[in-house]
Amino acid sequence: MHNFSSSIIELSESALQNNISFLKSQIAPNVLFSSVVKGNAYGHGIEVFVPLAERCGINHFSTFSANEALHAKRSLTNDSDIMIMGDMEGDSLQWAIENGIEFYIFDLERLHEAHSWAKKIGKKAYIHLELETGLNRTGLNNKSLETAVKYIQNNQDSFIIKGICTHYAGAETVNNYLRIQNQIKRFNEQCGWLRSRGLTGFLMHSACSAAMLTYPETQMDMVRIGIAQYGYWPSQETQMHYYLKNGVRDKKKIVDPLKRIIKWKSQITSVKEVEPGEFVGYGTYYLTQRKQKIASVPIGYAHGFARSLSNLGMVLVRGRRAPVVGLVNMNMMMADVSNIPDAKIHDEVVIIGKQKNLQMSVASFSDMTNYLNYEVLVRLPSEIPRVVVN
Numbered sequence: 001m002h003n004f005s006s007s008i009i010e011l012s013e014s015a016l017q018n019n020i021s022f023l024k025s026q027i028a029p030n031v032l033f034s035s036v037v038k039g040n041a042y043g044h045g046i047e048v049f050v051p052l053a054e055r056c057g058i059n060h061f062s063t064f065s066a067n068e069a070l071h072a073k074r075s076l077t078n079d080s081d082i083m084i085m086g087d088m089e090g091d092s093l094q095w096a097i098e099n100g101i102e103f104y105i106f107d108l109e110r111l112h113e114a115h116s117w118a119k120k121i122g123k124k125a126y127i128h129l130e131l132e133t134g135l136n137r138t139g140l141n142n143k144s145l146e147t148a149v150k151y152i153q154n155n156q157d158s159f160i161i162k163g164i165c166t167h168y169a170g171a172e173t174v175n176n177y178l179r180i181q182n183q184i185k186r187f188n189e190q191c192g193w194l195r196s197r198g199l200t201g202f203l204m205h206s207a208c209s210a211a212m213l214t215y216p217e218t219q220m221d222m223v224r225i226g227i228a229q230y231g232y233w234p235s236q237e238t239q240m241h242y243y244l245k246n247g248v249r250d251k252k253k254i255v256d257p258l259k260r261i262i263k264w265k266s267q268i269t270s271v272k273e274v275e276p277g278e279f280v281g282y283g284t285y286y287l288t289q290r291k292q293k294i295a296s297v298p299i300g301y302a303h304g305f306a307r308s309l310s311n312l313g314m315v316l317v318r319g320r321r322a323p324v325v326g327l328v329n330m331n332m333m334m335a336d337v338s339n340i341p342d343a344k345i346h347d348e349v350v351i352i353g354k355q356k357n358l359q360m361s362v363a364s365f366s367d368m369t370n371y372l373n374y375e376v377l378v379r380l381p382s383e384i385p386r387v388v389v390n
């Protein structure tokens, strides 16, 4: 297959294997690990990531929308389960029930609709009841939960309750400690109430990456892990909490148990010498102070390299940092390689990831642009080819 893309994203299989092993070491062996692949697998590319994760031992995936579930389903190489945590547009309820895709129920309308499709198709709907515990986003409150349970018990042929679940209001920062504690308490009470109503056999699940790592009591029967499996801590607080809990006070002294999977790289398309006192690129954004060697790199804001990184960003060339000079254009930017004497055309340029001993982290990228890790990753355009490397 031809590939005329100006850059490529590599996913490291060994890094993913490492992260999954580490995360599994933090949960009991009987706790199910659901890999969250919403947002194009946090920018990693859902079609490439799903089979890769299956090779690393994953057999349950969570998406946000039905459309993402469709992509995930098409990419499966095993008979892994898929769960939709949010949007279900159009006739996706029908598709989900036909294909045994699990989905959240957070209002009575969806419950009724699922019932009528299940009857029509002659198959049961695999549902997870999402409970309101204090996030105040989606979720059944006590009153609608009671109505839902009656409805399900009266229509047992249409439903299998796979899970009872909730989501926390920001487990990655200690500011929310009390709110999270209240949610945990409420969730446990609600699950107790459901058992008292004769409901059993469901998986209780509530934890995202931060909750799983910071509040082990939230792990229950299943964890829904996004950001951490890709090698990023949900926040510095979560990371520090983990280090302190494990008796490490000096952050520099230990090896990060999480490894970044992604490497985004391109290459130099041209190098030229520019005389002192010349402007580089459009307008008057960058003035040479001496004779400088300027490399052009075929990455621009069309590829997700923010325009706000003009005169500010960094890329790696031959294991050294090269500052972005001038404006980031739509399809191209310039980097100063004056201090990298051997730099030449076709040299690898790393935008995110490791090169020799240096690393351009998504966090450093984020610091410069004020985007979160999550946000930088998820903005990586889906058109950039993803390939798996060891």
Ligand SMILES: *Cc1c(COP(=O)(O)O)cnc(C)c1O
Residues within 6 Å of the ligand: 036, 038, 085, 167, 207, 208, 209, 210, 224, 225, 226, 227, 228, 234
């Ligand atoms: C995104 C999401 C997760 C995963 O969150 P991370 O912080 O990336 O681990 C878990 N549960 C729900 C409902 C989500 O929307």
